[in-house]
Amino acid sequence: MPVTPPDGIRLVIRKKGFESYYMSKVKSSRTYKEKARAAIKKPAALGEDIDLDTYLDTAEKKPYQPDPSQLPVKTKKHMLSAGIILDDMRQRSGTYIQMDNAPIHSSSRQEGVEVMAVSQALEKYDWLQDYWWQAVAVDADKFTANVELSQYDGYFIRALAGQKTVLPVQACLYLSKERLAQKVHNIIIAEEDSELHIITGCTTSLGQEPGLHMGVSEFYIKRGARVTFTMIHSWNPETAVRPRTGAIVAENGLFLSNYVLMKPVRTLQMYPTARCVGENSVVRYNSVLVATPGSSLDVGSRVLLNAKGARTEIVARAITTGGDIVSRGYIEGNAPEVKGHLECRGLILQEKGMIHAIPELKGTLAGIDLSHEAAVGKIAEEEVEYLMARGLSRSEATATIVRGFLRVDIEGLPAALSVELQRAIEASEKEVM
Amino acid sequence: MLEIKQLTVAVEDKEILHNVSLSIGTGETHVLFGPNGSGKTTLLMAIMGFPKYRITGGNIIFDGRDITGLPLDERARLGIGMSFQRPPVVRGVKTRDMVGAALQARGNGATIQNLAEKTNLLEFLDRDINYGFSGGEIKRSELMQLLAQKPELTLLDEPESGVDLENIALIGKLIDELLEKDCPARSRKCMGLIITHTGHILDYVNAKTGYVMMDGCIGCQGEPREMLATIKEKGYQECIECLLHRQTV
Ligand SMILES: Nc1ncnc2c1ncn2[C@@H]1O[C@H](COP(=O)(O)OP(=O)(O)OP(=O)(O)O)[C@@H](O)[C@H]1O
Ligand SMILES: [Mg+2]
Numbered sequence: 001m002p003v004t005p006p007d008g009i010r011l012v013i014r015k016k017g018f019e020s021y022y023m024s025k026v027k028s029s030r031t032y033k034e035k036a037r038a039a040i041k042k043p044a045a046l047g048e049d050i051d052l053d054t055y056l057d058t059a060e061k062k063p064y065q066p067d068p069s070q071l072p073v074k075t076k077k078h079m080l081s082a083g084i085i086l087d088d089m090r091q092r093s094g095t096y097i098q099m100d101n102a103p104i105h106s107s108s109r110q111e112g113v114e115v116m117a118v119s120q121a122l123e124k125y126d127w128l129q130d131y132w133w134q135a136v137a138v139d140a141d142k143f144t145a146n147v148e149l150s151q152y153d154g155y156f157i158r159a160l161a162g163q164k165t166v167l168p169v170q171a172c173l174y175l176s177k178e179r180l181a182q183k184v185h186n187i188i189i190a191e192e193d194s195e196l197h198i199i200t201g202c203t204t205s206l207g208q209e210p211g212l213h214m215g216v217s218e219f220y221i222k223r224g225a226r227v228t229f230t231m232i233h234s235w236n237p238e239t240a241v242r243p244r245t246g247a248i249v250a251e252n253g254l255f256l257s258n259y260v261l262m263k264p265v266r267t268l269q270m271y272p273t274a275r276c277v278g279e280n281s282v283v284r285y286n287s288v289l290v291a292t293p294g295s296s297l298d299v300g301s302r303v304l305l306n307a308k309g310a311r312t313e314i315v316a317r318a319i320t321t322g323g324d325i326v327s328r329g330y331i332e333g334n335a336p337e338v339k340g341h342l343e344c345r346g347l348i349l350q351e352k353g354m355i356h357a358i359p360e361l362k363g364t365l366a367g368i369d370l371s372h373e374a375a376v377g378k379i380a381e382e383e384v385e386y387l388m389a390r391g392l393s394r395s396e397a398t399a400t401i402v403r404g405f406l407r408v409d410i411e412g413l414p415a416a417l418s419v420e421l422q423r424a425i426e427a428s429e430k431e432v433m
Numbered sequence: 434m435l436e437i438k439q440l441t442v443a444v445e446d447k448e449i450l451h452n453v454s455l456s457i458g459t460g461e462t463h464v465l466f467g468p469n470g471s472g473k474t475t476l477l478m479a480i481m482g483f484p485k486y487r488i489t490g491g492n493i494i495f496d497g498r499d500i501t502g503l504p505l506d507e508r509a510r511l512g513i514g515m516s517f518q519r520p521p522v523v524r525g526v527k528t529r530d531m532v533g534a535a536l537q538a539r540g541n542g543a544t545i546q547n548l549a550e551k552t553n554l555l556e557f558l559d560r561d562i563n564y565g566f567s568g569g570e571i572k573r574s575e576l577m578q579l580l581a582q583k584p585e586l587t588l589l590d591e592p593e594s595g596v597d598l599e600n601i602a603l604i605g606k607l608i609d610e611l612l613e614k615d616c617p618a619r620s621r622k623c624m625g626l627i628i629t630h631t632g633h634i635l636d637y638v639n640a641k642t643g644y645v646m647m648d649g650c651i652g653c654q655g656e657p658r659e660m661l662a663t664i665k666e667k668g669y670q671e672c673i674e675c676l677l678h679r680q681t682v
Contacts, residue, residue: 383523385483388506389515390531390578391538404525
């Protein structure tokens with residue numbers, strides 16, 4: 001279970017708050033390796049087990065590409081389906097592209113925003129080690145352990161203090177080698193009072209061949225910083241996906257995370273966890289999930305409200321057209337005046353398919369306000385008929401309702417990003433209906 | 434012209450309407466009274482074509498065409514429109530989408546903006562339809578959608594109930610527009626069938642025929658204002674006695 005933060009951290013959080021947290025005594029990388037080795041066989045708490053031995057560890061090196069618009073048209077098209085725009089990079093404040101295990105491009109167009117391969121960042125900044133495995137536990141399960149023991153890069157994105165970007169940074173993790181286990185470790189840091197928007201597109205050029213994506217992502221959102229993170233996944237029916245994400249949000253910080261999965265995938269399990277460690281910090285999770293026949297998803301969002309006045313809202317929309325979805329949500333209130341709401345709605349569009357909504361709330365003191373609502377079912381006939389009474393055919397009415405279901409109005413997301421997100425959803429809507 | 438001939442309607446195997454007949458001439462508006470649970474809404478839903486309201490006998494003829502078996506959406510496109518007493522909330526579907534869909538389905542060239550201004554609902558366009566709408570707002574929103582549909586037959590289920598005095602004038606005006614009140618009677622095409630308890634709407638619409646529905650039957654027909662006066666004075670008890678009297682004669 002990735003919930004429990006490493007022991008030292010808890011102590012620091014309680015004593016001094018977040019600033020001292022990343023200054024805290026660093027565990028030597030040796031310790032991480034040891035812990036990882038001990039957890040290398042530890043099955044994940046959730047999701048079907050995956051035999052890592054059936055995947056390859058290494059892939060060919062890829063040449064660096066200074067101008068990503070020169071990438072093959074087909075590759076760019078795949079990336080575009082996951083929100084990565086390479087033909088007009090003016091729409092982005094920075095770009096990172098990793099193909100299989102090789103970073104092939106990283107650039108920033110905006111002063112005060114750093115975008116580079118994490119290996120490069122580790123060379124550049126000694127202090128980066130202090131952030132390693134602070135938001136995700138290295139020994140959470142065999143996937144985190146595996147990433148520690150044989151990771152190949154990932155991205156490092158950082159906004160310097162006070163730096164407010166409007167355009168998003170885009171990061172693409174691209175899987176092209178059959179049977180490869182892609183293992184990345186990403187670090188995102190928003191320094192005090194900065195603002196950072198990120199689009200991550202994870203996709204594959206493989207048609208039907210299997211592949212495995214394991215991605216550890218750690219977010220550090222410091223005092224007064226705002227981060228929006230929009231992740232679009234576009235895999236194939238044979239991909240297995242195991243992201244491991246943690247976020248730590250300091251005083252008055254905001255972490256807004258959007259996740260979209262509209263395309264088939266064989267198995268995907270993730271349960272990102274955000275910890276509000278600073279007063280009045282805010283976390284919002286929105287996810288839109290579609291499970292096509294043969295897809296099995298176990299996706300949740302977890303928020304720990306550990307500081308006074310922290311707030312969260314988790315909204316999950318799940319649609320099955322024949323696949324299985326476990327839609328989880330967990331909010332824990334551990335400090336005074338915290339507030340959290342969890343909304344989990346599921347639509348079953350075909351006779352087959354399963355949605356299991358598991359909303360959980362835990363409070364450990366009085367004076368907190370946590371609530372949830374969950375609903376799973378088919379489209380209400382009454383709603384379809386209401387639209388039909390205005391002249392829409394049954395299929396038009398159904399499509400309109402499904403489109404509405406998938407429309408999430410995300411507070412705090414820049415308008416342009418909202419439009420892009422909606423476009424990504426709409427691009428796949430037809431296949432859903 | 435709408436003709437309803439000996440219509441029998443069942444909901445979940447329970448017969449609610451029994452042999453209901455009425456006829457609305459082109460350009461006419463008729464009014465339907467009747468106590469709670471007597472079957473007024475059921476009649477409108479059956480005319481509109483909701484599948485749950487199963488027609489087990491009789492016919493509905495609209496503009497000379499038998500539409501008894503025609504699906505709901507086809508009736509809407511043909512020019513039948515209804516305002517609902519309790520419309521559902523549809524999350525994610527915006528009021529704007531509903532109005533837009535109605536305009537498109539009927540090839541109406543009006544603009545969403547204009548209709549929203551007219552109904553004083555501009556700031557509702559980007560809200561989920563009916564979500565958190567007050568009773569009066571629902572009535573106006575239903576009329577806005579109907580104005581987009583521009584039906585030839587307008588079915589209104591208690592359009593004025595729960596509406597404050599100021600808004601009732603607005604509602605009255607909107608209904609007038611729907612029913613082409615300002616049009617000379619001879620060239621008027623639009624028909625209306627309006628359910629009302631209070632009769633306030635009679636101050637606005639040009640209705641010369643009224644019915645009282647009792648236990649799923651049309652009890653009697655007459656001049657709506659007179660009927661309302663009797664109902665107000667004596668209640669529906671008078672209608673029951675009148676019916677009993679007629680049965681024994
Ligand atoms: N879905 C249903 N299942 C069972 N009974 C129903 C259903 N719908 C309507 N009825 C019954 O049919 C009868 C007529 O209902 P209807 O809604 O038509 O009445 P109404 O005249 O419109 O009443 P009101 O003035 O209260 O709106 C009522 O007894 C009602 O309970
Ligand atoms: Mg009624």
